[in-house]
Amino acid sequence: QVQLQESGPGLxxxxxxxxxxxxxxxxxxxxxxxxxGWTRQPPGKGLECLGTIYYTGTTYYSPSFSSRVTMSxxxxxxxxxxxxxxxxxxxxxxxxxxxxxRADFWGGYPTDWGQGILVTVSS
Amino acid sequence: SDELTQPPSVSVSPGQxxxxxxxxxxxxxxxxxWYQQKSGQAPVLVIYDDTKRPPGIPERFSGSTSGTxxxxxxxxxxxxxxxxYYCYSVATSGNYVVFGGGTxxxxx
Numbered sequence: 001q002v003q004l005q006e007s008g009p010g011l012x013x014x015x016x017x018x019x020x021x022x023x024x025x026x027x028x029x030x031x032x033x034x035x036x037g038w039t040r041q042p043p044g045k046g047l048e049c050l051g052t053i054y055y056t057g058t059t060y061y062s063p064s065f066s067s068r069v070t071m072s073x074x075x076x077x078x079x080x081x082x083x084x085x086x087x088x089x090x091x092x093x094x095x096x097x098x099x100x101x102r103a104d105f106w107g108g109y110p111t112d113w114g115q116g117i118l119v120t121v122s123s
Numbered sequence: 124s125d126e127l128t129q130p131p132s133v134s135v136s137p138g139q140x141x142x143x144x145x146x147x148x149x150x151x152x153x154x155x156x157w158y159q160q161k162s163g164q165a166p167v168l169v170i171y172d173d174t175k176r177p178p179g180i181p182e183r184f185s186g187s188t189s190g191t192x193x194x195x196x197x198x199x200x201x202x203x204x205x206x207x208y209y210c211y212s213v214a215t216s217g218n219y220v221v222f223g224g225g226t227x228x229x230x231x
Contacts, residue, residue: 062219
C-alpha cells in the first residue's frame with residue numbers, strides 16, 4: 001500500500017517561494033508505471049493540477065503555473081519536491097501530492113493521494 | 124478556466140439516482156476519470172477510463188460517455204455519497220490535464 005506524506009512550512013510570506021516535500025513509501029518512486037504529481041485546492045474551491053514528474057526528471061507543468069513552478073524527484077530519498085515562486089494570497093491552498101498511473105496521455109491520472117498540507121501565504 | 128464543465132450542484136433523495144455530467148471537447152478522444160471528495164479529505168478515484176470501477180468502489184457508481192460528455196451515475200444514492208465530485212481528463216487547448224470545476228452532490 002503506497003503512502004504519501006507532504007511536509008513543509010505552513011506559512012509563507014508573500015513574494016517568497018513555497019517549498020514542499022512529499023515522502024513516498026510502499027511503492028518504488030522509480031516504477032515505470034507511474035508519474036508523481038502535485039494538486040492544490042484553495043479554501044472552498046476546486047482542485048487544480050500543478051503538474052507531474054516522472055522519476056527520470058521529465059516534468060509536465062500546467063500552463064497556469066509553468067512560469068512559477070519547479071518539481072523534482074530524489075530517488076535516493078524516495079521524495080518529491082515542489083517549489084512555487086513569487087507567491088501571493090491566491091496561492092493559499094491545501095497542497096496534495098499524488099501517485100499518477102500512466103495512461104495514454106502525459107501525466108496519467110491520480111490514484112493515490114497524500115493527506116494534504118495547508119499552506120497559507122501572508123502579506 | 125474550466126476546460127471541463129460540470130454543474131455546480133446536484134441534489135437527490137436517498138435511494139434516487141444521481142447523475143453528474145462533465146463536458147469538454149477532448150472527451151470525445153480521451154478518457155475521463157471521476158473523483159469523490161468528502162470534506163477535509165483527499166479525493167478518491169471512483170471511475171477510471173470512462174466506465175471502469177476501481178476495487179472497493181460500490182457497484183452503484185458507474186460511468187458512461189457520449190461524444191464530448193461523460194456522466195457519473197450513482198444508482199440508489201446513499202447519504203454517505205454526499206460530497207464533491209470532480210471529473211479529470213486532458214484539456215482541450217493543450218497537452219496537459221485538468222479537473223472540472225466540481226459538483227456538490229447533496230443526498231438528503
